[in-house]
Amino acid sequence: NAGVTQTPKFRVLKTGQSMTLLCAQDMNHEYMYWYRQDPGMGLRLIHYSVGEGTTAKGEVPDGYNVSRLKKQNFLLGLESAAPSQTSVYFCASSTRGGPTDEQYFGPGTRLTVT
Amino acid sequence: GIQVEQSPPDLILQEGANSTLRCNFSDSVNNLQWFHQNPWGQLINLFYIPSGTKQNGRLSATTVATERYSLLYISSSQTTDSGVYFCAVHRYNFNKFYFGSGTKLNVKP
Numbered sequence: 001n002a003g004v005t006q007t008p009k010f011r012v013l014k015t016g017q018s019m020t021l022l023c024a025q026d027m028n029h030e031y032m033y034w035y036r037q038d039p040g041m042g043l044r045l046i047h048y049s050v051g052e053g054t055t056a057k058g059e060v061p062d063g064y065n066v067s068r069l070k071k072q073n074f075l076l077g078l079e080s081a082a083p084s085q086t087s088v089y090f091c092a093s094s095t096r097g098g099p100t101d102e103q104y105f106g107p108g109t110r111l112t113v114t
Numbered sequence: 115g116i117q118v119e120q121s122p123p124d125l126i127l128q129e130g131a132n133s134t135l136r137c138n139f140s141d142s143v144n145n146l147q148w149f150h151q152n153p154w155g156q157l158i159n160l161f162y163i164p165s166g167t168k169q170n171g172r173l174s175a176t177t178v179a180t181e182r183y184s185l186l187y188i189s190s191s192q193t194t195d196s197g198v199y200f201c202a203v204h205r206y207n208f209n210k211f212y213f214g215s216g217t218k219l220n221v222k223p
Contacts, residue, residue, distance in 0.1 A: 033210065042200060042215040058210065088155060094211075101145050101204060103211055105157040 001026050004106035006091050012112045013081045021076040021109050023091030031094045032074035033058075033103070034066060036087040043090060049074055081113045116141045120201055120214035127191050127221045135186040135217045137201030145204040146177050148186050151216070152197045160186070160199075191221045 007022045023032065030051050035043040035058075045058030049068040063085060065077045074093075078085060091106040117140035127133055137146070148160040161168050161175040163184065168175055172191075177184040188195055198216040 042213040043202075044213075045210055048210055090157065092211075102159060102162045103147060103202065103204075104159065105149075108155050108157075110155075 003027065004091055004093055004104050006089075006106040006109050008109060009107065010110050012114065013078075014114055015082060017081050018077070018079050019081065019111075020078075021089055021091075021111075023074045023076070023093075023106060024072055025074075025093040025104075026072060027093060027104065028071070029093035029095055029104075030071075032068065033092045033094075034064070034074065034076045035090045035092065036060065037090060037108075038087050046076065046089075081111075083113045085111065086113045087111060116143065116203055116205065116212045118201060118203055118212050118214035120199075120217050122217060123215070124218045125220070127219065129191060129193060129221055129223050131191050131221075132187070132189045133191060133219070135188070135199055135219075137184045137186070137203075137214055139182050139184075139201075139203045139212075141205070142179065142182070143203040143205050145211075146179075146184050147202045147204075147211075148175055148184070149200045149202065150195075150197050151200065157200075188219075191219075193221050193223055195219060196221050 004025045033048040034046040047066040052071040055066045089109045094103040119138045150158045163175045163177045165179045172189045174187045200216045201214045202211040204211045
């Protein structure tokens with residue numbers, strides 16, 4: 001099992017450009033999440049999904065869109081990148097609210113917006 | 115939401131020393147996890163521990179759910195233990211995890 005993978009690992013964008021980050025998991029998890037982590041801070045939830053075809057807003061959703069067309073994939077889009085979106089982005093997945101609802105993280109994507 | 119507070123925010127240890135990290139949370143939770151973020155940025159699951167005590171080598175964790183706190187113990191620390199330790203809690207009806215701001219640990223040789 002690869003677990004949770006993220007593509008790309010690094011990216012540099014100019015202000016106003018768009019891009020999509022891909023998260024894939026092979027554990028058949030229902031729940032998937034996108035977080036951002038800024039220097040000296042913990043993780044903040046951007047958007048999440050409780051199943052295929054569903055998405056919901058987290059703490060900091062502005063400037064981002066997501067889609068979950070397939071159960072194993074969760075896409076995070078930036079339509080018009082801004083320097084404030086320079087961050088490390090982590091994707092995670094977990095099972096559906098059961099007693100073993102551990103969350104597993106991908107390796108992260110380091111995004112710089114100039 | 116649920117407030118998660120971790121202490122101390124920063125910790126410097128000499129190799130071989132022991133330490134205790136604390137995580138307090140403001141409401142009842144169904145799940146609690148401890149993570150280690152290594153200096154390369156990877157987030158590694160340490161413990162899934164909604165209640166009770168678990169041990170894994172030099173690390174152990176205890177969660178007292180009724181008193182809303184969890185402790186992570188690191189014994190005989192090594193330089194490879196350096197990084198940031200996060201606590202995250204979850205409640206079923208909130209559909210998401212809440213993270214603390216972390217404890218940054220620096221183990222010196």
